[in-house]
Structure formats: C-alpha cells, structure tokens
Amino acid sequence: MELVEVITKTGKYRGILLPSGEIFDRGFIILKLENGYNIRIRKSQVKQIKRIKKLPQPKQERGKEIKFEESLPVVSILSTGGTIASRVDYLSGGVHASFELSDILATVPELLKLAQLRSKVVMQVMSEDMHVGLWKRIARAVFEELTKEDVDGVVVTHGTDTMHFTSAILSFVLRNLNKPVVLTGSQRSSDRGSSDAFLNLICSVKAATLDIAEVMVCMHGSSHDDFCYLHRGCRVRKMHTSRRDAFQSINDKPIAKVFSDGKVEFLNTYRRRDESRIKLDLKLEPRVALIYSYPGADPGIIDFFIDRGYKGIVIAGTGLGHVPTSFKKYSFIPKLKRAYEEGVAVCITSQCLFGRTNPYVYRNLRLVSMVGKAIYCEDMLPEVAYCKLIYVLGKTKDLDEVKKLMLTNMAGELKERSEFHDQAGTF
Amino acid sequence: MGIDYKKLGVKIGLEIHQQLDTHKLFCSCPSILRNDPPDIRIRRRLRAVAGELGEVDIAAKEEEIRRKKFIYEAYSDTTCLVELDEEPPHQVNEEALAIAVEIARMLHMKIFDELCVMRKVVIDGSNVSGFQRTMLVAENGYIECSFGKVRISLLALEEEAARKISEGEEEQVFRLDRLGIPLVEIRTEPDMSTPKEARECAERIGLLLRMTGKVKRGIGTIRQDVNVSVRGKGRVEIKGVQDLRHLEKIIENEILRQLSLDELSQRYSHLLRHKFECKDISHIFTNTKCEMIRKTLNSGGKVLCMKIPDFRGLMKWEIQPNKRLAQEILEYISSFSRIKGFIHRDELPGYGISETEVLRIEEHIKSKENDNFILIFGKEEEAIEALRLAYERLIELIKYGGINEVRGVKEDLTTRFMRKLPGASRMYPETDLPPVKIKREMLTSRLPETPEEKIKKFIKLGLSPELAQQIVRSEKLEWFEELVKEFKGVRGSLIAKLLFNSLENLKKKGLDVSQVRKEDIKQLLRLLSEDKIVFEACELVLEEFLKTGEEISEIIVKRKLTKLSKCEVRKIIRELFAGKNLKELGLQRALNIAMKELRGRAEYPTVEKCVRELFKQ
Structure with missing residues (x-):
C-alpha cells in the first residue's frame, strides 16, 4: 500500500491508494483519506499522482501457536468458504475469504473453553457455486477428520445458500456415522461486530462435542443472539433470504437447542455415538435434475434432460405432488412415461415443503404415479430428494430398486407419521 | 471571567449533525420517534473485529471491554428488517441525498461525482450492525461569519444511531425508531478561537440548514460536537451539545479543564517514573466503622x-x-468498571475511616508526609482492575493533560470521559452497496434563499429589520412565507404581527398557542382579506378559540366581531355619545371611549373619522 497525493484539475487529495477491482470501479481511482473515508476520483480528472511513501503491510500474526486445554475434546473446523469465512478486502472493496484460527479465536475467545480446535481450509467456494464434485471433496475431508482417533467432532463452515444441500448429501454418503458433523455459516459477514457467525461457531463447536452422531446444520434459532438450533441435515432448509434464523427444520423438529452459554436442550430423537466404523460411500450419479412444476410449465423440460443423458429428475410438484396432466399440450404424462421407459427415475416432492405428498387423492395424481410411474417421496424436501437421488442412482439404475431405496429412511429424511403442530408452516 | 482565548491559542472546531426530514436513509421506513410500547424486542451482542487495515480499533476494543447485552426495541409497522440488521440496506434515499447536496452547495463545497458508502465501526450498541453507514458527499467549503470565514472541511450523509432508552449493569436498551434517519454531518476546520465565535458559527450553520425547509426541527434533531484544543495541543471532542445556549459555557469549562491539566502535567512529571503498585490492606479494616468497607x-x-x-x-x-x-479519575474508572468503592487520602479521615486507620495505612505503604494514596474496594479481581485503571488515568493525565479523548456533556455543563479518540481504521467500505452517483439535477437545481436574502425580502414587505431577523430564525418561517404568498391582499407586516406579536401576547397570557394550526391562521387571513373582520379582531378570536375551543366562525358571530360598515360605526358612535357634553370630554378621551366600544369591529381610522365628524357638529 502506498500513501499518495493525487492532484486533479480541481484539487489535491492525500490518502492511501486502494486498488480498484470491482466492476463499477472502472475509470476511477479509489483513495482512502486520512479521515477514514474512501473517495472515488475519475481517472480523467487526475493530473498527477505523487507517491509519498510505501506503507508497511499490517502485521499479521499467522500460524501463531495457540495453547488449548488438553482435557477438552478435539474439534476439527473445515472451512469451505462463504460469508462466515470472510474478511473485509480493501483490495476489491468487497468481502474475501479468510479462515485463520487465530483471527477467529481473537474474536470468539469463548471457543477456547469449549474444545481444542484444529482448522483446515478445504476450499474457498461461495455456496451457490457448489456442485457434486465439490461435495465429494468436502465429504472426503470430513471423512478424513472423522476417522482420526482423537477427533471428537467436525464443524464444516459453509456458505448458507446451499448449506442444506451439502448437509443432505453428507447425511447419505457418510454411512455408519459415529461422531457429530456440524455445518454452520453466517447470514451477516464475520467482518462486522454484529455477525451471527460468532454465536453460530460457539454453538457448532459445542454441538461437535455432544453425544450426537448425525450430520446437522447449526444456525441461529431466532433473531436474538441467544441460541442456535441443531437441525437434522436432511430435514433443514434455508427459508429466508437474509434473516439470521433463515434455517428451519421442515416436517421434523430440530434435534436440539444450543445456547450461548453451552447449555443444550434436546427436542427430538437422534443417533448417538457408538463403536460403528464409519464408511464413505461416494458412488454418486451427478446427472440428476431438480425442476419446478408451475402453471403453464413446458413438459419438454423432461425431454431436454432425458436427451442430455440425465438419469434422474426430481420434480417439486404443486400441492400434494401435482404436475399438469389434463391438457394435451401441457401434460407431463407422456414425458414421464418416456422417462420411465428409458430408465430415468422421476421423483415427486412438493413445493409446499411442509406436509406429505400423496399419489392417490386425485385422479391426476394417480395418473402421475401409476401411468407415469413417478416416485412419490413422502414428506421429503425437494432438495433432499435431489441429493438422495444422486446418492441412490450411484448404487443402482434399476427403477424398482431406486424406488425402494428412495422410500427407505436412511438418515431421518423420511417419516411415516406426520405430527400435528399449531400452525401449518412451523415445527 | 476574563480569559484571553487568543493568547491561549484556543482552537475550536464544530461537527454539526442535523436530521433530515425524509424517510430513512437505507429503507422506506418513516422517520418517526414513538413512545408507545414497542412490539419487538431483540437481544443481541456485538464484538470487536479486525478493521480494513487489519487492526482492531482502540476505541472499538475499549467498548468491548464493556461488552454488554443489547436489547433493541422496534415496531413492526414503522421499523423493518433493515434496522434490525436482518436485511441488507436498500439503495440510498435519493431525497436525502439531494438535500445533502443542496446544503453542500449552500456551503460552497466541492461535491464528489460518486460517493463510497462506508461503514464506521461503532460497537457501543447504538447501531445494530456494529457500524454506522456514512458517505462523504463534499469537502472544502466555507461559511461567512462576523469574525471572518470559517472553513468547512467536510459534509457527510449518514444514518442516525438508535436511541438509548435505558442502561443497566448487564444490558442496554435501544430503540430503533431513530436508527437510520438521514443525518447530515458538517465538520468545520478549527477556525474559531473563542466560545462566542463557536456559538455564532453554530447558529449560522443551523440557520442555513433550516433554509432548505427539509431538515427536522425540535429537541435532538440537531446536535453539535465540539473540538477544543489549547496551545496547539491535542484536541478533546465534546459529544452531543443539544442546546446552543449552553455551548459557550461548555467550551469555557473545557478550556479551564485543559489548562488545569496542562499545569498538572508540567508540575508533576516526576510521577511518570512511578510504577503501578497494589497493596492489599484489608487487614487494617477488620474493625472499621466505615460502612461501605465493612460490607465489602x-x-x-x-x-x-x-x-x-x-x-x-x-x-x-x-x-x-x-x-x-x-x-476526573473516578469517571474514567467507572466507564470501564463497576467498582463503586473509591476513596483518596485527601478526603480522610472521613466516611467512617478513622485517623488511626489512616495512620496504619500510611505506615503499611510507607507513605511520607506529602504522599497521597487511593483506596479501592470491592471484589478482588475488579478492584485490581479498577486500581490499574486509576493508575493508567493518572499517568495519562500527567503525560498528555487529558486530551485526545471524546467527552460527554454533563448537566452542570462540564464534561466527562467517554472514550479515547478513535483512529481512522474505524471505517471500511459498505460491501452491500455500489457507489452512489450524484445526479446532474442535484447540482443544478435552484438553491433556497440565504437568510440574508430572506431578510432583505421581508424588509421590502414592510417589516422592521428586527422583525425580519426574528422571522428568519423562527420556527414559523415557513408558515410566514406560505401565508404571504397566499394572501397577497393582506399586508406582510400584518401577517408577521399576527404570527409573532399576537401569538406571543397570547402565550404570555398562559395560553397554549401550539394549538393554533396553520389552517386557523389562514381562515382569519381569508376573512381579513375579504374585509369581513378587522385586524384587531384576530387576536381576540384566537384568544377565545384557545380558551373555548369553539369554531372560529362561531366565535366571530357570538362575540359580534364582524367588521362594521361606516354607517354602523357612525350610528354606534352617535348613540354612544348621545346627550354627552363632548367639549368637556375632549377629543382624545372620546376617541378612547369609542375605540373601547368598537374594538375588534372597526379600524381606528374609521372610528377617528366618525368621532371627529361628531365633534364638528
């Protein structure tokens, strides 16, 4: 960084020259003035830039040895990117990824009392950019940590947009899970004092030390900085674009509440740690699509995926699991039939999210399930069905077998009983 | 008290914060403060995190030492997820931006083409996000004062902080109705050298702001921070002076404080070599009569x-x-620590601490005749921390003379320590918003009249220079201008008289003149311009209106305040003086009697004319 004096046609400005990296910065130079403000000066206005002096790089204490209490459980934190692992980047004026354990502990010293932490950066990916290949990398990294004798639990930090996809796929590929795997993230970037990252991390690390052998998502339970919910990884969904408590368990209660002081309140049944040997099953079929049914939807979308060689399609149907069937131009039935004949698995979920699909209530449903041979996925979330189908098609392409597996509960993603709650859209 | 400010090298700079009268800066919520019970209460915490340049700001870190829980109160119908820090900011409020640009132009400032929205780190809880959004709009302007030009260094558009409702040991309560109200910050250079100059400059800027007609008015809508330095030393920033009448006294007090501490720092520099020490002397007090210590x-x-x-x-x-x-030392301690027990040698014996106990303390710490000591009592850990704070403060005062800090105003117009002056790393870019473009229209729109232009205009309307000045400074300026425009048939001086003298008279009679709406005044002016009432009736009507709450038209009928025709006046006067010896009475007394009878129903010239007619006969 350099302290400069910029002389323009109308004045002089003294400040630190910041590189301008953003799209809207073209044609401008950006200067941080001594009073802290950044200003933008049109390059065409600049007459001269006088270099005054080079500024020393801010000291960064990297790789500093941190002493943990040895009696504490060991928790590995794997970072995959996203807002939780972001710091202010003056280079671009934006947020950039950084996951330095010493940084985290400086801000969240409470963690020192909860566990001996290890951290590793697996990747730096914003979660909207995830794909099956990256899921595999995350799964391998988690598996590697889980197989370490001294590791008691794993926390995965992740961008929030698709965290529930990652938690779902991990729920299936990590077989015989015997330790907690906790995914967490943040809705407010961790460069700000008000970030939800801090509480989420505290509760996640705590959760990773508990006697729960499940893949979970740990995020704010409310708008308060009081507690987080531990959601079952294959029952959770991001339900708000920006609120801290965006993540909700759907069609199932969260496993537990974890409070900022480490207190835990269990709300549901869960799998405990045991002596089973964990297995990683990464035979996956990435050629699976997730599509939406809507009025006027073009059934040709099914042809498109079949023609592209897809092996499975999950449809988020309307209501109990409908797709258009009555009018010839819009009917999905011929397309579903074609899919079945060509060995492409079609699974039906509901875009209502809350509640269970049903293949028989209406004639149209019967058409879809009996003529179209589509698999009705009970009370499974569309995203979870998508991940599960990727997993199941990795084992078999036999459609009867696929159906059987899709409807067999593997990680808590399915339930036969639908519990009553006061309001439809809550759990 | 004759302080020679110039000789002392006093330098004063101002930071003026003015709320704008529009909806909020980064969302569409209305800018209204409420006192009804809020329906939302959110509990949050804040932490100090590394800033843009990789360093945690000192001031920010200090706040964290005092880390508390924050409760945010809000209303679901007038606050939204943006204030609650649950949704990214919306695009900047263009109306507020236009006002800010207008003010910058009135201050002859250089306006930037595009603005960077910045986050100013504030973790005292008053901003839910942990920062205040602010953008530098313009720089390098000036305002003319009687003592010369005062340079204006910058103008920023920022969001107002949340309103503190209460502060407890464990938690602070803020209300979000105020958070996000657009605020213009105007910073001057330290071009003022006396408290009086500072007050004049603050008043001039305030007046200029009001000329836009788009700033909020009333208590708390404008606040001044004052920077004071003496003899070229570092500055002290005094926060939040709300009433300009106190400004001079506050500055004067602060100058006295800095002078005293400067003297201290020159005379007692030997103390800088003194190391921190902390002796446990609890055993001395086993049988103490000091209530507080015994309890501890x-x-x-x-x-x-x-x-x-x-x-x-x-x-x-x-x-x-x-x-x-x-x-001064105690205030510093108590802004970081909960400790209440603080006693020094100079107040002993006292508080139930006996002479013997004092002697034993002095013996124990090997104190000489001229030595002083500080006692602090409480929970051991807290007491050690507090004693360390006392030491730190004393050394700082001697080293620097109590400058480079932010201080708050107390009721007695002295100041108290709030925090150290923050550094520049308190700001980093708001990553949720792109740069803000200044539109051409904003730079070319017509500017409002300056106070001087308005005064000239009012004098032309027939107002005295004094009244013209008064109106320009008054809250009713906008009413006045609107009424003058609307009622061209009524003389401007009458409108001014009605708005200022008449209302002032009624106020003196103990009536609540705030009940008078613009519409009521308009109704009177309408009647006046239609020649239905005389000017004198207006005040009578308003008095009755405030006393009874009856309709204005009703009052006029009831109290017979309709303007009389000349014939009617003549008739009444004839009847009034029928059979009286006019010569004996004299013209002047007759006129008085007639005016008294006809008050509010006829104008003086008419009455005079009729009375004179009678005399001639």
Missing part, C-alpha cells in the same frame, strides 16, 4: 491501596468549577 469485606471483597508520591492535596484540586481531579 463481609462479602469477601478486598481493600486495595496505591501510593502516589508527592501528591498530597491534589486529588481535591478543582480543575474546573465543581470538579476535582479525583472525579
């Missing part, structure tokens, strides 16, 4: 002591009116 010891606390060599008597030195040095 009974609950397992300790009494700690620190010697201050060659400092006897100085703790009670009055560094400014009503303020002793000890208080």
Whole structure:
C-alpha cells in the first residue's frame, strides 16, 4: 500500500491508494483519506499522482501457536468458504475469504473453553457455486477428520445458500456415522461486530462435542443472539433470504437447542455415538435434475434432460405432488412415461415443503404415479430428494430398486407419521 | 471571567449533525420517534473485529471491554428488517441525498461525482450492525461569519444511531425508531478561537440548514460536537451539545479543564517514573466503622491501596468549577468498571475511616508526609482492575493533560470521559452497496434563499429589520412565507404581527398557542382579506378559540366581531355619545371611549373619522 497525493484539475487529495477491482470501479481511482473515508476520483480528472511513501503491510500474526486445554475434546473446523469465512478486502472493496484460527479465536475467545480446535481450509467456494464434485471433496475431508482417533467432532463452515444441500448429501454418503458433523455459516459477514457467525461457531463447536452422531446444520434459532438450533441435515432448509434464523427444520423438529452459554436442550430423537466404523460411500450419479412444476410449465423440460443423458429428475410438484396432466399440450404424462421407459427415475416432492405428498387423492395424481410411474417421496424436501437421488442412482439404475431405496429412511429424511403442530408452516 | 482565548491559542472546531426530514436513509421506513410500547424486542451482542487495515480499533476494543447485552426495541409497522440488521440496506434515499447536496452547495463545497458508502465501526450498541453507514458527499467549503470565514472541511450523509432508552449493569436498551434517519454531518476546520465565535458559527450553520425547509426541527434533531484544543495541543471532542445556549459555557469549562491539566502535567512529571503498585490492606479494616468497607469485606471483597508520591492535596484540586481531579479519575474508572468503592487520602479521615486507620495505612505503604494514596474496594479481581485503571488515568493525565479523548456533556455543563479518540481504521467500505452517483439535477437545481436574502425580502414587505431577523430564525418561517404568498391582499407586516406579536401576547397570557394550526391562521387571513373582520379582531378570536375551543366562525358571530360598515360605526358612535357634553370630554378621551366600544369591529381610522365628524357638529 502506498500513501499518495493525487492532484486533479480541481484539487489535491492525500490518502492511501486502494486498488480498484470491482466492476463499477472502472475509470476511477479509489483513495482512502486520512479521515477514514474512501473517495472515488475519475481517472480523467487526475493530473498527477505523487507517491509519498510505501506503507508497511499490517502485521499479521499467522500460524501463531495457540495453547488449548488438553482435557477438552478435539474439534476439527473445515472451512469451505462463504460469508462466515470472510474478511473485509480493501483490495476489491468487497468481502474475501479468510479462515485463520487465530483471527477467529481473537474474536470468539469463548471457543477456547469449549474444545481444542484444529482448522483446515478445504476450499474457498461461495455456496451457490457448489456442485457434486465439490461435495465429494468436502465429504472426503470430513471423512478424513472423522476417522482420526482423537477427533471428537467436525464443524464444516459453509456458505448458507446451499448449506442444506451439502448437509443432505453428507447425511447419505457418510454411512455408519459415529461422531457429530456440524455445518454452520453466517447470514451477516464475520467482518462486522454484529455477525451471527460468532454465536453460530460457539454453538457448532459445542454441538461437535455432544453425544450426537448425525450430520446437522447449526444456525441461529431466532433473531436474538441467544441460541442456535441443531437441525437434522436432511430435514433443514434455508427459508429466508437474509434473516439470521433463515434455517428451519421442515416436517421434523430440530434435534436440539444450543445456547450461548453451552447449555443444550434436546427436542427430538437422534443417533448417538457408538463403536460403528464409519464408511464413505461416494458412488454418486451427478446427472440428476431438480425442476419446478408451475402453471403453464413446458413438459419438454423432461425431454431436454432425458436427451442430455440425465438419469434422474426430481420434480417439486404443486400441492400434494401435482404436475399438469389434463391438457394435451401441457401434460407431463407422456414425458414421464418416456422417462420411465428409458430408465430415468422421476421423483415427486412438493413445493409446499411442509406436509406429505400423496399419489392417490386425485385422479391426476394417480395418473402421475401409476401411468407415469413417478416416485412419490413422502414428506421429503425437494432438495433432499435431489441429493438422495444422486446418492441412490450411484448404487443402482434399476427403477424398482431406486424406488425402494428412495422410500427407505436412511438418515431421518423420511417419516411415516406426520405430527400435528399449531400452525401449518412451523415445527 | 476574563480569559484571553487568543493568547491561549484556543482552537475550536464544530461537527454539526442535523436530521433530515425524509424517510430513512437505507429503507422506506418513516422517520418517526414513538413512545408507545414497542412490539419487538431483540437481544443481541456485538464484538470487536479486525478493521480494513487489519487492526482492531482502540476505541472499538475499549467498548468491548464493556461488552454488554443489547436489547433493541422496534415496531413492526414503522421499523423493518433493515434496522434490525436482518436485511441488507436498500439503495440510498435519493431525497436525502439531494438535500445533502443542496446544503453542500449552500456551503460552497466541492461535491464528489460518486460517493463510497462506508461503514464506521461503532460497537457501543447504538447501531445494530456494529457500524454506522456514512458517505462523504463534499469537502472544502466555507461559511461567512462576523469574525471572518470559517472553513468547512467536510459534509457527510449518514444514518442516525438508535436511541438509548435505558442502561443497566448487564444490558442496554435501544430503540430503533431513530436508527437510520438521514443525518447530515458538517465538520468545520478549527477556525474559531473563542466560545462566542463557536456559538455564532453554530447558529449560522443551523440557520442555513433550516433554509432548505427539509431538515427536522425540535429537541435532538440537531446536535453539535465540539473540538477544543489549547496551545496547539491535542484536541478533546465534546459529544452531543443539544442546546446552543449552553455551548459557550461548555467550551469555557473545557478550556479551564485543559489548562488545569496542562499545569498538572508540567508540575508533576516526576510521577511518570512511578510504577503501578497494589497493596492489599484489608487487614487494617477488620474493625472499621466505615460502612461501605465493612460490607465489602463481609462479602469477601478486598481493600486495595496505591501510593502516589508527592501528591498530597491534589486529588481535591478543582480543575474546573465543581470538579476535582479525583472525579476526573473516578469517571474514567467507572466507564470501564463497576467498582463503586473509591476513596483518596485527601478526603480522610472521613466516611467512617478513622485517623488511626489512616495512620496504619500510611505506615503499611510507607507513605511520607506529602504522599497521597487511593483506596479501592470491592471484589478482588475488579478492584485490581479498577486500581490499574486509576493508575493508567493518572499517568495519562500527567503525560498528555487529558486530551485526545471524546467527552460527554454533563448537566452542570462540564464534561466527562467517554472514550479515547478513535483512529481512522474505524471505517471500511459498505460491501452491500455500489457507489452512489450524484445526479446532474442535484447540482443544478435552484438553491433556497440565504437568510440574508430572506431578510432583505421581508424588509421590502414592510417589516422592521428586527422583525425580519426574528422571522428568519423562527420556527414559523415557513408558515410566514406560505401565508404571504397566499394572501397577497393582506399586508406582510400584518401577517408577521399576527404570527409573532399576537401569538406571543397570547402565550404570555398562559395560553397554549401550539394549538393554533396553520389552517386557523389562514381562515382569519381569508376573512381579513375579504374585509369581513378587522385586524384587531384576530387576536381576540384566537384568544377565545384557545380558551373555548369553539369554531372560529362561531366565535366571530357570538362575540359580534364582524367588521362594521361606516354607517354602523357612525350610528354606534352617535348613540354612544348621545346627550354627552363632548367639549368637556375632549377629543382624545372620546376617541378612547369609542375605540373601547368598537374594538375588534372597526379600524381606528374609521372610528377617528366618525368621532371627529361628531365633534364638528
């Protein structure tokens, strides 16, 4: 960084020259003035830039040895990117990824009392950019940590947009899970004092030390900085674009509440740690699509995926699991039939999210399930069905077998009983 | 008290914060403060995190030492997820931006083409996000004052902080109705050298802001921070002066404080070599009569002591009116610590601490005749921390003379320590918003009249220069201008008289003139311009209106305040003086009698004419 004096046609400005990296910065130079403000000066206005002096790089204490209490459980934190692992980047004026354990502990010293932490950066990916290949990398990294004798639990930090996809796929590929795997993230970037990252991390690390052998998502339970919910990884969904408590368990209660002081309140049944040997099953079929049914939807979308060689399609149907069937131009039935004949698995979920699909209530449903041979996925979330189908098609392409597996509960993603709650859209 | 400010090299700069009268800066919520019970209460915490340049700001870190829980109160119908920090900011409010640009132009400032929205780190809880959004709009302007030009260094558009409702030991309560109200910050150079100049400049800027007609008015809608330095030393920033009438006194007090502390720092530099020490002297107080200490010891606390060599008597030195040095130290301690127990040698024996106990303390810490000491009692850990704070503060005061800090105003118009002056790393870019473009229209729109232009215009309307001045400064300026425009048939001076003199008269009679709406005044002016009433009736009607709450038209009928025709006036006067000896009465007395009878129903010239007619006959 350099302290400069910029002389323009109308004045002089003294400040630190910041590189301008953003799209809207073209044609401008950006200067941080001594009073802290950044200003933008049109390059065409600049007459001269006088270099005054080079500024020393801010000291960064990297790789500093941190002493943990040895009696504490060991928790590995794997970072995959996203807002939780972001710091202010003056280079671009934006947020950039950084996951330095010493940084985290400086801000969240409470963690020192909860566990001996290890951290590793697996990747730096914003979660909207995830794909099956990256899921595999995350799964391998988690598996590697889980197989370490001294590791008691794993926390995965992740961008929030698709965290529930990652938690779902991990729920299936990590077989015989015997330790907690906790995914967490943040809705407010961790460069700000008000970030939800801090509480989420505290509760996640705590959760990773508990006697729960499940893949979970740990995020704010409310708008308060009081507690987080531990959601079952294959029952959770991001339900708000920006609120801290965006993540909700759907069609199932969260496993537990974890409070900022480490207190835990269990709300549901869960799998405990045991002596089973964990297995990683990464035979996956990435050629699976997730599509939406809507009025006027073009059934040709099914042809498109079949023609592209897809092996499975999950449809988020309307209501109990409908797709258009009555009018010839819009009917999905011929397309579903074609899919079945060509060995492409079609699974039906509901875009209502809350509640269970049903293949028989209406004639149209019967058409879809009996003529179209589509698999009705009970009370499974569309995203979870998508991940599960990727997993199941990795084992078999036999459609009867696929159906059987899709409807067999593997990680808590399915339930036969639908519990009553006061309001439809809550759990 | 004749302080020669110029000789002392006093420099004063102002930071003026003015709320704008529009909806909020980064969302569409209305800018209204409410006192009804809020329906939302959110509990949050804030932490200090590394800033843009990789360093945690000192001021930010200090706040964290005092880390508390924050409760945010809000209303679901007038606050939204943006204030609750649950949704990214919306695009900047264009109306507010236009006002800010207009003010910058009135201050002859250079306006930037595009603005960077910045986050100013504030973790005292008053901003839910942990930062205040602010953008530098313009720089390098000036305002003319009677003593010369005052340079304006910058104008920023920022969001107002949340309103503190209460502060407890564990938690602070803020209300979000105020958070996000657009605020213009105007910073001057330290071009003022006396408190009086500072007040004049603040008033001029305030007046200029009001000329836009788009700024909020009333208590708390404009606040001044004042920077004061003496003899070219570092500055002290005094926060949040709300009433300009106090500005001079506050500055004067602060100058006295800095002068005293400067003297301290010159005379007692030997103390800088003194190391921190902390002696546990609890055992001395096993049988103490000091209630506070006994309570502390009974609950397992300790009494700690620190010697201050060659400092006897100085703790009670009055560094400014009503303020002793000890208080300066205590205020510092209590802004970081909960400790209440603080006693120094200069107030002993006292508080139930006996002469013998004092002697034993002095013996124990090997105190000489001229030495002073500080006692702090409470929970051991807290007491050690507090004693360390006391030491830190004393050394700082001697080293720097109590400058480079932010201070708050107390009721007695002295100031108290709030925090150290923050550094520049308190700001980093708001990553949720792109740069803000200044539109051409904003730079070319017509500017409002300056106060001077308005005064000239009013004098032309027939107002006295004094009244014209008064109107320009008054809250009713906008009413006046609107009414003058609307009622061209009524003389401007009458409108001014009605708005200012008549209402003032009624106020003096103890009536609540705030009940008078613009519409009521308009109704009167309409009647006046239609020649239905006389000017004198207006005040009578308003008085009745305020007393009874009846309709204006009703009052006029009831009280017979309709304007009389000349014939009617003549008739009444004839009847009034029928059979009286006019000569004996004299013209003047007759006129008085007639005016009294006809008050509010006829104008003086008409009455005079009719009376004179009668006399001629």
